[in-house]
Amino acid sequence: MTPSDGLSEEKIRAIVRDELIGTSRTLIGTILWTILSIFAVLVGLQLFQLALYTSSILAMAGCLLAGTLVTGASLYLLYLLHWA
Numbered sequence: 001m002t003p004s005d006g007l008s009e010e011k012i013r014a015i016v017r018d019e020l021i022g023t024s025r026t027l028i029g030t031i032l033w034t035i036l037s038i039f040a041v042l043v044g045l046q047l048f049q050l051a052l053y054t055s056s057i058l059a060m061a062g063c064l065l066a067g068t069l070v071t072g073a074s075l076y077l078l079y080l081l082h083w084a
Helices: 009-051 057-082
Strands: none
Touching (some): 009 057
């Protein structure tokens, strides 16, 4: 029984090897971006905590705005990586 597309075993092995390399790069990238996003969420939460100890209202507003921006962007990245 011969294959219908006529691929040799070497060609099949090369295709599988290329696909495994591409998949592993994608998996490693997803893991690294997930770790980076989690650290960024922690930085955003730290900015909220810092806002509680600032001496002026303007500094508090800046820290709250930056914390909201960093936390929101990080959570959005996590959503795109895992749920979209």
